[in-house]
Amino acid sequence: MGPDSEAAVSASEVSGSVFPAEPFRIKVIEPLRFPPRLERERLIQEAGYNVFRLHAEDIYLDLLTDSGTSALSDRQMAALMLGNQAYAGSRNYFELERVVKEIFGFKFVLPVHQGRAAENILFSSLVQKGHFIPSNSHFDTTRANLMHNGGQPLDFPGPESRDLQTSSPFKGNMDIPKLKQFLESNYKSVPLVMLTVTNNTGGGQPVSLENIRAVSQLARKHRIPFFFDACRYAENAYFIQQREEGYANKTIPEIARDMFSYADGCTFSAKKDGLVNIGGLICLNDHSLLEKCRELLILMEGFPTYGGMACRDLQVMAVGLKEAQEQSYLESRVSQVQRFGDAVKAQGLPIIEPVGGHAVYVDAKKMLPQIPPEQFPAQVLAVELYREAGVRGVELGTCAFGSVDKNGNTIPHSYELLRLAVPRRVYTDRQLQVVADALGRINERKDSLKGLKLIEGEGPLRHFVASFHPL
Ligand SMILES: Cc1ncc(COP(=O)(O)O)c(C=O)c1O
Incomplete structure (x- = not known):
């Protein structure tokens, strides 16, 4: 196609x-x-x-996981052969950066070898002892990385998620009144708010754009950065298209850009909706946060134009990201x-x-x-x-x-x-x-x-x- x-x-x-x-x-x-x-x-x-x-x-x-287990397309296999294995400045990075900016719309792109490396680098730059990090539900590695950095992960899943068998279109939503109440008294101890799309821990359930907007508004009100854990963003966008009023005629790329426009960045495991066997991203808008993350990236993953990956895998990710949309x-x-x-x-x-x-x-x-x-x-x-x-x-x-x-x-x-x-x-x-x-x-x-x-x-x-x- x-x-x-x-x-x-x-x-x-x-x-x-x-x-x-x-x-x-x-x-x-x-x-x-x-x-x-x-x-x-x-x-x-x-x-x-x-x-x-x-x-x-x-x-x-x-069926242990959908992560890193996708079949590659012939185009991705062909992309493997376009690998430009350079320590610095590989053309594969620039191609990936172009595609990522087009899809996610954030200003800065750092490649990492998988999602948890993105989490660790971002949280090491933002989270300190005594901090609270609210989410609809953190995934296990996200939770562990926050705790490792001294933070306390908090899950505020929406009330509709409590009954497992009741059908509701957006059971991945965050509980907005709960988030509002929490931020009002604790905003000084919240270094970022996260939203996992789709909500893996809660059943792979989607988050609506209405909910995304509400989370974003609350975070912005208190000047707190808002980040997506965006592993399955394309599947989430598909649910928005199918279920949320006003989106039936929008394309997946349009919905995705809309979703990300409310956030300050994301961590991304490309092993899901990047359709690759290995890879991940940190996307950001803030330049000073970029500088902190970039330094840790060099320390923990590699030079920012390969970020712990073989350059050919960056090219494969660039193709997979498009196919997943x-x-x-x-x-x-x-x-x-x-x-x-x-x-x-x-x-x-x-x-x-x-x-x-x-x-x-x-x-x-x-x-x-x-x-x-x-x-x-x-x-x-x-x-x-x-x-x-x-x-x-x-x-x-x-x-x-x-x-x-x-x-x-x-x-x-x-x-x-x-x-x-x-x-x-x-x-x-x-x-x-x-x-x-x-x-x-x-x-x-x-x-x-x-x-x-x-x-x-x-x-x-x-x-x-x-x-x-x-x-
Ligand atoms: C929601 C979510 N966040 C983060 C991760 C971590 O990604 P990775 O396995 O690439 O480190 C996963 C992995 O399954 C996940 O499902």
Whole structure:
């Protein structure tokens, strides 16, 4: 498909059907292995019942993350060959800078190797001990990077997000009255306000432009910088186009520019809506903040025209950023995730509704009420799904987001979710149906499932390294 200006024609119109099928065909394949059940039992036991510790080759369908797992297009593969591997002043940087400025509209662009490097550099420049950083919901690495810099992350998700199963178009929104109240008494201790689009922790739910404007107004009133965590901005823009009044006739690039026009900058993991396997960005308007970030970039990542990446990967990102804005791509992407959600729901499992942009989230708290949060119901479900079908999802619940008080008691997270993230341009609907069917079989014997005991892993990133014993 051509660039977005030509791509107002949707894939469904192209194919002449109402089914928004993929606007591409498969040119290269990667064979998959489906280890037999006994082997899967052994492998998950050896992995300490933590799917992060499995080898990727032992997984049939990998829905651990949509981050860095996209299939590259032929144009991106061709861009690899245009790499100009220079320490300073590579033409690939200038091409990336041009595309990023066109899409995001910020004045300054620093490349980094992935989103968390952007977070660490930005927060090291802005955040100090005693600071509070409000967001709709911070992601785990964002939260950990803020804490690492002495800040206290605060989540103010909107009231509509509280009921997981109630359908509402913008469940990723920030709670504006709460933010207003907080800023009125604490604005001096707030170095930046953040908005994660889409809200990954809250189910991949979008944020409306109305909400973006309201957050921006409050931040500006108190002269606080407002930053996006913009990983999935294109999917968010697509939801605005589809759901928010007044945007149906706007293109994705127009909506994206509108979104970013209210902010002072963003951190960006290009491993999502940059359609690359590695890469990220810091975008800024403020020159003195740029100077601080640039110095740290040189210290931690590399010279500002490569920022911790091979220059060829900057070129691949420039192409991926444009492809991720194509109307037909977004239509097929978001509708595939929707169909997957419908298939899981049809098997009788409770999921977050409406289905978000990049993943289906199963509500393990509701599905497995016999397993208390301190026995990690969503982790149990993740383990069971691997056992059942060689499929990997990820726990976003008390293991990832809970904590422990000074007496060693678990402080549970509000939700116990199994996230099934859909990599971009990678799996077919038929493969996702296999996952839904496997979940259906687990659902039939859900009452027999038992909890897990955490035996290793502490701190805000414990879920990556934890190990468990079955109870
Ligand atoms: C919302 C959000 N922010 C930040 C990150 C961190 O990005 P990266 O994995 O590129 O470091 C992620 C990664 O999944 C994310 O989903």
